[in-house]
Amino acid sequence: xxxxxSDRHLEEFFSLGYTVFRGLLPPSLITDLRRECERGRELVQxxxxxxxxxxxxxxxxxxxxxxxxxxxxxxxxxMAIDKVLSPRHSWGNLDWLGVLIEPQEASWCTxxxxxxxELVSDQEWSERLRDFSLGGQVNCPxxxxxxxxxxPGSHLRGDTDGERAMSAVPxxxxxxxxxxxxxxxxxxCMDYCRAxxxxxxxxxxxxxxxxxxxxxxxxxxYTPYRKRAALHDGVNEPEALxxxxxxxxxxxxxxxx
Numbered sequence: 001x002x003x004x005x006s007d008r009h010l011e012e013f014f015s016l017g018y019t020v021f022r023g024l025l026p027p028s029l030i031t032d033l034r035r036e037c038e039r040g041r042e043l044v045q046x047x048x049x050x051x052x053x054x055x056x057x058x059x060x061x062x063x064x065x066x067x068x069x070x071x072x073x074x075x076x077x078x079m080a081i082d083k084v085l086s087p088r089h090s091w092g093n094l095d096w097l098g099v100l101i102e103p104q105e106a107s108w109c110t111x112x113x114x115x116x117x118e119l120v121s122d123q124e125w126s127e128r129l130r131d132f133s134l135g136g137q138v139n140c141p142x143x144x145x146x147x148x149x150x151x152p153g154s155h156l157r158g159d160t161d162g163e164r165a166m167s168a169v170p171x172x173x174x175x176x177x178x179x180x181x182x183x184x185x186x187x188x189c190m191d192y193c194r195a196x197x198x199x200x201x202x203x204x205x206x207x208x209x210x211x212x213x214x215x216x217x218x219x220x221x222y223t224p225y226r227k228r229a230a231l232h233d234g235v236n237e238p239e240a241l242x243x244x245x246x247x248x249x250x251x252x253x254x255x256x257x
Contacts, residue, residue: 005080013084014132017155018202018212021080025071025140025207032067034142037099037229039063050105053222054232056098068094071140071231077209081235084211089135091235100139100147100220102228107186109221111171112163112196114154115214129156129215137214138233141204145230147220148202148210149193155216162197163217169195171219186223193221204230211235 003024012019025033040063044055055061058068071077072092081089115137117125128134139148154163172188193199196217202210212218222228 003076005083010084016152017216018150021209023207024209029070030142030207036063036067040099041101051103054098054100057095058097059094065094085135088237089235091233098232100230100232102222102226103224106182107189107223109171109189109192110219112166112217112219114217133237135236136211138211140209140231141206142229143206143227145204145228146201147222149199149219150212151199151217155213166196189221
């Protein structure tokens with residue numbers, strides 16, 4: 001079945017904070033992207049420890065970039081973004097685009113978070129929640145992927161008491177595979193995901209395209225036995241893309257310090 005965008009996608013994105021374009025990537029492109037993502041995985045794991053979660057940006061890695069350029073030029077995606085956001089919004093910038101991968105050693109999940117919340121004032125944060133021109137963030141898996149969790153509707157408001165309490169709870173800390181059975185760690189991560197009030201798992205299939213507002217509460221949950229390669233992208237107007245690029249540079253510098 002070929003992909004079709006509908007009013008439902010528009011309604012979901014604005015009301016829930018996310019929508020999923022099911023089966024957007026054609027099988028031939030998934031094949032090409034899997035091949036190059038496998039090479040990227042090998043390169044980043046050779047450089048870093050086995051718990052590395054991504055390689056980003058794609059442009060920094062010695063792989064064939066043509067499949068990623070084909071993704072950036074998909075006519076079906078252009079049609080979908082035009083309907084949900086606008087013709088001004090773009091994606092697929094290889095200096096931003098990343099690929100999320102599974103850890104090698106142990107199950108792990110990120111902390112529940114709202115992107116860039118700590119980098120702006122309360123007033124600017126309130127403005128961002130109302131500004132849909134800022135676009136969205138993307139997880140587009142090349143293998144079936146239940147990693148992404150989101151709290152529907154949280155993109156339009158401040159924190160509830162339950163969310164505020166959950167934000168103070170740390171995610172299960174990293175540990176090596178030999179320190180404890182990973183089944184226990186996997187369960188701890190899942191319990192942490194489910195503890196956030198009203199959170200849902202997006203349960204994406206290979207080739208699905210999840211577009212979500214990164215200002216809503218979300219996280220990623222990963223296990224070493226489940227292969228993962230998910231395009232991690234942004235859909236932005238030019239001015240917003242520059243803001244996100246600056247934020248990414250700040251986040252990288254903070255991780256190095």
